[in-house]
Amino acid sequence: MQHGEEKGGFKDRDFPSMHSGVVIPRQEAEDETLIIRNAYLEHLLESARDAIVWAESDHRVIRVNKAFSRLFQYATEEALGKYVDDLIAPEEFYDQAREITRRVSEGETVRSETMRCRKDHSPVLVDLLVAPIMIGDRQVGVCATYRDLAERKRAEENRRSLEKQLLQAQKMEAVGALAAGVAHDFNNVLMGVQGNASLVLADLDETHPHYERLSNIEHYVGRGADLAKQLLGLARGGHHEVKSANMNDLINRSANLFIRTKKELSLRVDYQEDLWFVQVDPGQIEQALLNLYINAWQSMPGGGTLAVFTKNVVLDEDMSCSLNLASGRYVKCSIVDTGIGMDKNTRERIFEPFFTTKKMGRGTGLGLASVYGIIRNHGGVIKVESQVGKGTEFSIYLPASEYSILQPKDHAPEASKGSGTILLVDDEEMILQISAEILERMGYRVLAADSGEKAVRLFKCYCGAIDLVILDMIMPEMSGAEVFHRLRKVNPHPKVLLSSGYSLEEQARELLREGCVGFIQKPYSMSELSEKVKDAIGKGQ
Ligand SMILES: Nc1ncnc2c1ncn2[C@@H]1O[C@H](COP(=O)(O)OP(=O)(O)OP(=O)(O)O)[C@@H](O)[C@H]1O
Ligand SMILES: [Mg+2]
Numbered sequence: 001m002q003h004g005e006e007k008g009g010f011k012d013r014d015f016p017s018m019h020s021g022v023v024i025p026r027q028e029a030e031d032e033t034l035i036i037r038n039a040y041l042e043h044l045l046e047s048a049r050d051a052i053v054w055a056e057s058d059h060r061v062i063r064v065n066k067a068f069s070r071l072f073q074y075a076t077e078e079a080l081g082k083y084v085d086d087l088i089a090p091e092e093f094y095d096q097a098r099e100i101t102r103r104v105s106e107g108e109t110v111r112s113e114t115m116r117c118r119k120d121h122s123p124v125l126v127d128l129l130v131a132p133i134m135i136g137d138r139q140v141g142v143c144a145t146y147r148d149l150a151e152r153k154r155a156e157e158n159r160r161s162l163e164k165q166l167l168q169a170q171k172m173e174a175v176g177a178l179a180a181g182v183a184h185d186f187n188n189v190l191m192g193v194q195g196n197a198s199l200v201l202a203d204l205d206e207t208h209p210h211y212e213r214l215s216n217i218e219h220y221v222g223r224g225a226d227l228a229k230q231l232l233g234l235a236r237g238g239h240h241e242v243k244s245a246n247m248n249d250l251i252n253r254s255a256n257l258f259i260r261t262k263k264e265l266s267l268r269v270d271y272q273e274d275l276w277f278v279q280v281d282p283g284q285i286e287q288a289l290l291n292l293y294i295n296a297w298q299s300m301p302g303g304g305t306l307a308v309f310t311k312n313v314v315l316d317e318d319m320s321c322s323l324n325l326a327s328g329r330y331v332k333c334s335i336v337d338t339g340i341g342m343d344k345n346t347r348e349r350i351f352e353p354f355f356t357t358k359k360m361g362r363g364t365g366l367g368l369a370s371v372y373g374i375i376r377n378h379g380g381v382i383k384v385e386s387q388v389g390k391g392t393e394f395s396i397y398l399p400a401s402e403y404s405i406l407q408p409k410d411h412a413p414e415a416s417k418g419s420g421t422i423l424l425v426d427d428e429e430m431i432l433q434i435s436a437e438i439l440e441r442m443g444y445r446v447l448a449a450d451s452g453e454k455a456v457r458l459f460k461c462y463c464g465a466i467d468l469v470i471l472d473m474i475m476p477e478m479s480g481a482e483v484f485h486r487l488r489k490v491n492p493h494p495k496v497l498l499s500s501g502y503s504l505e506e507q508a509r510e511l512l513r514e515g516c517v518g519f520i521q522k523p524y525s526m527s528e529l530s531e532k533v534k535d536a537i538g539k540g541q
Pocket of ligand 2: 291294295363367368
């Protein structure tokens, strides 16, 4: 039987009448129907994902589709006329192939998960379906379908990995919200400790017996604030100030600083020239990098190499799908160590908050969870590859930006004297007291308001005399945003410095766009406050 002779296998009534209303001679109409039917069949065959073979009843090939050629590496001409099992059944499976042929010749349809091989003899695991093609009682041929199971397994793994990523994202979302709340309150408490210590310290001489202890308190507040920063890193949208930055500079500066004190480590770098710029909060990204360096260092107790690379990458559909990102331009940064590596179980859990394999008191398990949150908040992803005994590679993908202006580096702030009147608004009595006292020591006159209502009242009374409002974002009854809008009704351009125990999130960013002059995160030191206040008062003058 030749291809195209399968006329008797179909019923004309299964196809739409293509000539309604026109009288066509019977023979011509039948030929036309046959041509259309063949076109449908051809499409079905060639668009199938599975490899399909049509064969004579003795299993000699009369037709293969494209998927067959793709899977088994035989061009159509090579396959035609050959016994299909001679082509693709491995020797060890000859008996099984013969048994299938026998059963099919008896009219049975056989299905089996089995091995076949390609032209280059490489094995393929397939789901095989062989069926007799019948016209009435007469077997006129055989149709065999081969589904590549390796491909299905790959797709299955892909699906599972995407599900896992989704679950992880949901978990991080929930923990992030909790962490941000804790960090906010924690920062307010720290602000109280920091403020009191700063005030006492400012009165003391370095030779005073309590000077060192008070300095220690400041140091520990710093540690506490770092911990709160890690927690805030977990939270959604926790950016500070987003700037155009070059990751080569950020990595170079932080890696060199880090390695300076780690004599047992050597640093290897490979920076892409003309690296695309990224829009990031440099402080947060440096914190994320530092967490990765610390982990790398801890994984190499006997010393080793810390390597950092940067690269411009363009993610196509396939790559972006497997990374769960939109396709486009990204900057890839890799941090590689030659340390102890991780097994599969550890690798799967490292981004979970509080997951640590370190001894009690040595690790909180927040490092990577925070990195994950920070990178995700920047629209990127972090991936890990690791082998026990060989080392670990973390890869960060950050979306490339169109902008290329590099902002000047921040310089270390120093507390200095200032003058003017500041309206200080915070619902926490203790913070109000401490901050007011600090500002007064710096030379400012302070009006304090413990609620939004009171702030608006004071602003109305002293409007012309107020040089700056320091406004807490989160307050009961009237929020910082509402206060700002009310102040604007009194004076369309009030100078407002926002303050919060949260990082700068969307609402604060919106207020900055609307005209607030700055943002300061609690807990702040005297010098930070002095710098921000001076900056804010100076703006627009
Ligand atoms: N470079 C690395 N090499 C080997 N294991 C690593 C590496 N980075 C992370 N890990 C594993 O991932 C775990 C979680 O890391 P993560 O940074 O979140 O927490 P931690 O380092 O244990 O504690 P913390 O960072 O809060 O002090 C680690 O305990 C460690 O088992
Ligand atoms: Mg860590």
